[in-house]
Amino acid sequence: MPATTPDAPATPFSDLDDYLALPRVAGLAVSPDGSRVVTTIAELNDKRTEYRTAVWELDPAGRRPARRLTRGGRGESAPTFTADGDLLFLSSRPTEDDDEPPTALWRLPAAGGEAFEVLALPGGVDAVRAARAGTTTVVSAGLLPSARTIADERRLRDLRKDNKVTAVLHTGYPVRHWDTDLGPGRPHLLRVPAAGDEPADLTPTPGAALYEADFDVSPDGRFVVTTWQVPAPGAARRSVLMRVDTATGERTVIADEPEADLFAPAIAPDGSAVAYLRETWSTPAKAPRITLCCLRFGHGHAELTGDWDRWPSSVVWSADGTALIVTADQDGRAPLFRVDPDTGSVTQLTFDDFAYTDVCAAPGGVLFALRSSYAAPPHPVRIDPDGAVTALPGVDLPALPxxxxxxxxxxxxxxxxxxxxxxxxxxxxxxxxxxxxxxxxxxxxxxxxxxxxxxxxxxxxxxxxxxxxxxxxxxxxxxxxxxxxxxxxxxxxxxxxxxxxxxxxxxxxxxxxxxxxxxxxxxxxxxxxxxxxxxxxxxxxxxxxxxxxxxxxxxxxxxxxxxxxxxxxxxxxxxxxxxxxxxxxxxxxxxxxxxxxxxxxxxxxxxxxxxxxxxxxxxxxxxxxxxxxxxxxxxxxxxxxxxxxxxxxxxxxxxxxxxxxxxxxxxx
CATH class of the missing domain: 3.40.50.1820 (Alpha/Beta hydrolase fold, catalytic domain)
Structure with missing residues (x-):
């Protein structure tokens, strides 16, 4: 698709093939000590029919070029660090027996060496979270309702596959989401086992409760806070917050509002509180509203931003637990804001023309994030305590026509x-x-x-x-x-x-x-x-x-x-x-x-x-x-x-x- 304007400069936007070949950055993870930062970069495959994503390591100081860490033929996603600095990620890696295996959990040791498979499940692994100070790792994965063991799960999935059965029997709502037919597997939260053991199912018989779940693992790994969907009148669903003990699987509803959805839980660095977002239900006469809330265990809930005329869209704790860092749309941008977890006072941290996402906190008040605008695609940055923003070398930003x-x-x-x-x-x-x-x-x-x-x-x-x-x-x-x-x-x-x-x-x-x-x-x-x-x-x-x-x-x-x-x-x-x-x-x-x-x-x-x-x-x-x-x-x-x-x-x-x-x- 050549440009038709004589004065237009030669840029990747002048030809669709050049444009589609531009590498795409998404996601960010930071090690607990702040010494390592990784992102994923997607590149077009040789047939130009799909993007393959790999994990790349960035220089937190912004001086050295990015370094590629993974090279799986089908790509890697969802990187996260363990407390000891190992890198976890999801990947589907073909074998001699299976050229399209489900996505599995992999681990790349910080000390060096090759990545190895940690957990493979018949229905694949969908998401992973690791404790920042403990050894606990929790994944989200789909399990068939009638399966009693992982071996039984594998048998039932093979039975459906061999007989080319795709039918799903529903007894509730919803039955599909965006582009996905829901079922027959139902999402569960599983504790990743020691080598050779089966994973521990923390949420047996969840029904539809964990579809689209947001969950966080406490720093010491003792509990998880997750969104949990419950039925509401008119075939509706609403989201409450559930605390799940990772040793026993005991579940406790910790936040529940009949006419609001609660989501994006973020557990404080000392495990004493959980921040979350609250969206009120709309009515034909009244639009919804999103606010930031905080539950201090044993002390109750507080709505922190009830007087702030913005909608927070993400939340993380600062590394020392003294502040909540949120993003929110504002006047054609999406800056970073600091919210005091005691008073709810809001302070704007960034003042450029960018939208910030994927915020990660590091020790010393440093933040890492992706930022983009209509002048630049997503790219990683470091935000220092004084507000200075430094772009981290990753991919070159394209010239604009x-x-x-x-x-x-x-x-x-x-x-x-x-x-x-x-x-x-x-x-x-x-x-x-x-x-x-x-x-x-x-x-x-x-x-x-x-x-x-x-x-x-x-x-x-x-x-x-x-x-x-x-x-x-x-x-x-x-x-x-x-x-x-x-x-x-x-x-x-x-x-x-x-x-x-x-x-x-x-x-x-x-x-x-x-x-x-x-x-x-x-x-x-x-x-x-x-x-x-x-x-x-x-x-x-x-x-x-x-x-x-x-x-x-x-x-x-x-x-x-x-x-x-x-x-x-x-x-x-x-x-x-x-x-x-x-x-x-x-x-x-x-x-x-x-x-x-x-x-x-x-x-x-x-x-x-x-x-x-x-x-x-x-x-x-x-x-x-x-x-x-x-x-x-x-x-x-x-x-x-x-x-x-x-x-x-x-x-x-x-x-x-x-x-x-x-x-x-x-x-x-």
Whole structure:
């Protein structure tokens, strides 16, 4: 996909193959003494059909280049350190007897030598946590409900495999999640055994309680605190916090709120307390709210950030236990904040234009994290106690084919609406693409490999990334003003942001298009039925008929709390199909369980039969439908992500620029 703008510099964004080959950093782990830091780096395989991830060691001082530690043919993930400095990780490593074994737990000794397998289970290992001062290691793994031993588990899985049985009998909700069919295995927490022993099941007969579990191991390894899902009215689930003794498996509910979900437990370095996040249940009239809480064992709970108008998104303790370090969306960024665990006072620690994730605390008040923005993909950094941030050598950050600036607009109700604006390097006014983020409780504040505006900037487009009503990082009132009224304030905010961008002399206001995925796809559909100002609209994984969507999404109980039937009808894009006169590109993956394929199928049929641009008598239409039978909500396979961009840019080029672009041969 070569750039079409003569002045555009040669960057990896000028060619899709170069872009897809960029290495991708994810995750971070720090040894208990702070002397070692590791991350994972994913690189494209030789066939260019998937990414293989390896563990790399970083120099905590930021002077030496990164050093690769693992080289398994199928990659490694989820690194974590033991108290004595050994490195644990997950990997699936083929053998002569099995070329696709389940993921197992491996250990790389700090003293040197080869990595060795610690624990292999028939259903694989999903997650691992290690005590920071003790010898206890706990994993999450799926076990079949009727299996009584690991040997029995292996027999039953072989029985299903040999007979090609995929059926699952459910007795409760949910039955699938995002892109995963749940069951027949149920997640358990297991204590990793001494060599030769079977793992100890800490959570026998958990049912569906540990799906999507967050868990932490106490520093001395004596107990685990985990999220634990319990049934709620209307086939709903809610998350409480459970304390599990690692010696006996004794379980105790330690935090339980009937109309809130509790998650992200983080145990204090001395084991005396657990911090966690609390999300209140929404109602059709009231948006949810996320706050930071702390339970001191024997002393009760405290909500620490009830007066802070931000939503904490992650929490870790400082190494000395005197502070809680949280991240939170804020004004198009996601800084680090320090929260006093006694008073709840909040102090901002970073003030740059980045979003921070994967925060790890080290002795001496040092923090390590990943940070990214729309100007840089995720990369590891060290944050010193004085606030100085040092980038750690890992992968080179790519040059960008343009510039990033901020834009502020005023909505009809007077609200401030801010955006990022990506501008290509060209001398004449650029055509504008309005990109609408998903969520909707989200923000355009960090790098995205899937929705990357620089690929379009390399083709000469400007890309507008607004945060309309419902976006996070602007306070509770900004979320509330769009709650239950998706077609009102959020739509008006998007149009105000577009007006402000079009007033910029660097933008060609006559050549514009709108794009969005998930909730952004919903908004793209709504935009299509309410304005003709755009020349083309791309709608990906989008909600179309809200009455149909509500009961078919993977978390229908959440949707039932968000809108009444009357609200859903008033905000459903399908009711305005007759007003659509803009060519639309519909994109959907069949394995999308969050926004099921039925939304796209109905949208496609109604575009062809009931829109203002129906199909011709011969069946041809200006609308197009890009369908991925094997993909889900995000379309992640490199070969399919490439086709996604090729089809999208060809569609935009035709309708926005008035020129035809050849479609890829791989479409057949």
């Amino acid at each position: 343009g510039t990033l600036t901020e834009l502020t607009a005023t909505a009809p109700d007077g609200a401030r609406v801010r955006s990022w604006l990506v501008l290509p390097q060209r001398t004449d006014p650029a055509p504008l693409l309005l990109w609408i983020h998903g969520g909707p409780l989200s923000s355009w504040n960090c790098w995205s490999w899937r929705w990357n505006p620089w690929l379009l900037a390399a083709r000469g487009y400007a890309v507008l990334l607004p945060d309309p009503g419902l976006s996070t990082g602007y306070g509770q009132d900004f979320v509330q003003r769009g709650w239950g009224a998706w077609g009102a304030a959020p739509y008006q905010d998007l149009m105000a942001a577009t007006d402000a961008a079009c007033a910029d002399p660097r933008i060609d206001a006559d050549r514009t298009a709108a794009m969005g995925g998930s909730f952004g796809g919903y908004m793209a559909n709504w935009v299509a039925g309410h304005t003709d100002r755009f020349r083309a609209i791309v709608t990906h994984a989008s909600l179309w008929a809200l009455d149909q969507f509500g009961a078919t999404t993977d978390g229908a109980y959440y949707w039932a709390r968000e809108m009444t039937a009357e609200m859903a009808a008033a905000n459903s894009p399908h009711r305005h199909v007759a007003e659509i006169r803009t060519p639309m590109l519909v994109i959907h993956g069949d394995k999308d369980y969050r926004v099921p394929i039925g939304e796209a199928l109905r949208l496609w049929y109604e575009l062809l039969t009931a829109s203002g641009l129906p199909a011709d008598e011969d069946g041809t239409s200006p609308h197009q439908f890009l369908y991925f039978p094997s993909e889900h909500h995000w379309v992640l396979s490199p070969q399919h992500a490439k086709i996604w961009y090729q089809v999208v840019t060809a569609f935009l080029d035709r309708h926005v620029l008035g020129r035809d672009t050849t479609l890829p041969e791989t479409l057949g």
